[in-house]
Amino acid sequence: MRFIFGFLSGLIGLLAGWFGLAFLVVALAGTGPGDEGATAMGAFFNIGPIGGLVGFIAGVWLFTKIGVVRANTPSLDAERSSAATRPPMRISRPFAVSLLVLVAGIAWWTWYEFIRSPYLTHGYMTLDLQFRLPPGMSLPPHKDDVQLDVQEGNGHAIGGLDESWRAHDGDRQVILASYSLMYKTSQRVVSLALPGVAPETWRLDLSSDPDPTPGYSGWRASSSDSATKIEMNFRLRADR
Numbered sequence: 001m002r003f004i005f006g007f008l009s010g011l012i013g014l015l016a017g018w019f020g021l022a023f024l025v026v027a028l029a030g031t032g033p034g035d036e037g038a039t040a041m042g043a044f045f046n047i048g049p050i051g052g053l054v055g056f057i058a059g060v061w062l063f064t065k066i067g068v069v070r071a072n073t074p075s076l077d078a079e080r081s082s083a084a085t086r087p088p089m090r091i092s093r094p095f096a097v098s099l100l101v102l103v104a105g106i107a108w109w110t111w112y113e114f115i116r117s118p119y120l121t122h123g124y125m126t127l128d129l130q131f132r133l134p135p136g137m138s139l140p141p142h143k144d145d146v147q148l149d150v151q152e153g154n155g156h157a158i159g160g161l162d163e164s165w166r167a168h169d170g171d172r173q174v175i176l177a178s179y180s181l182m183y184k185t186s187q188r189v190v191s192l193a194l195p196g197v198a199p200e201t202w203r204l205d206l207s208s209d210p211d212p213t214p215g216y217s218g219w220r221a222s223s224s225d226s227a228t229k230i231e232m233n234f235r236l237r238a239d240r
Contacts, residue, residue, distance in 0.1 A: 002068065005091055005099060009063035010056045012102055017055020022048035067095040117184075121209050122238040124182050127157065130167070131175040131192055132219060132231040139166055139173045140195055147193035148177055153185030181236070184208045190232065192222075200224040202232050212238045 025043040071090045112118070127150065133139065140146055143161045150157040159179030167174040181188070188204040200222035219231040 002089075002091060005067060005096060006060055006063045008099055008103055009067060010059040012099070012106070013055035013057070013059020013062070014052045015055070015106070017058065018044075018048040018052035020055070021051025063095070067092050067099070119182055120184060122212065124180050125210070125212070126237045127159070127179045127181050127204075128216075128235045128237065129175075129177045129179070129190065130216065130233050131177075132169055132233075133173045133175075134229050135172055137173065137228070139175065145195050146175060147191075147199075149191045150179045150181075151187070151189040151191070152181060153183050153187050155183065157181055190234075192230065192232070194230075197228050197230075198224065198226045200226050200228065200230055204234065206236065210236055212236050 022040075022043040025047050026040050029039045029043070068089050069092045071088045129148075129150075143165050146161060146165075148160060150159065157179040160177060162176045162178055165176050167176050175192075186206075186208040188206055190202045190204060191199055192201075193199040201224050202220065202222050213234075213236045216235045217233045219233050221229055221231055
């Protein structure tokens with residue numbers, strides 16, 4: 001048991017030293033634009049192991065210093081009978097509890113980030129959106145007049161209008177847009193606002209961790225109480 005707690009203490013020290021030194025190097029490097037990724041990789045894989053080795057040694061040393069204490073002698077007679085011997089050693093309960101709490105926290109974080117990852121299984125996925133205006137309604141003259149938002153859980157997806165954002169479906173004008181989805185969530189809402197038109201919203205009927213769709217969905221009206229009746233459809237593509 002003492003060996004297990006000593007190893008866990010060293011392991012936590014290894015992780016703290018590895019990540020701590022890597023983050024310190026990145027913070028002090030003062031990289032220019034575009035160099036952050038290379039610096040972070042170099043710091044993590046080339047310099048981080050040095051901090052990990054020092055941290056492991058420090059963790060084991062800390063365990064031997066405060067993690068192992070001498071047991072109290074149970075009685076005066078026992079103390080006299082063992083006067084020539086030193087009291088037995090035991091693991092400090094506060095140290096053991098603190099160590100187990102840290103290990104449980106790290107295990108939970110690892111499970112959350114790498115096993116139950118909040119990110120989509122397919123990685124970043126592209127959401128293509130099409131908005132079909134009612135007959136006779138014209139597109140705004142500038143794409144800056146189109147206000148689009150895709151809510152993804154508690155955040156907002158990254159994207160917007162395509163370079164060729166104008167299209168048509170017969171005699172009806174169409175707005176094209178693309179967004180990048182990344183998080184597992186069952187709450188995805190699209191909103192569109194045009195000049196002089198009340199904002200409209202659509203809830204995407206996708207699972208929290210969706211697969212790519214075979215094509216565009218059918219056209220659907222918004223859930224807003226609007227007289228404009230703009231229709232939307234979408235498709236989801238995997239980036240890898």
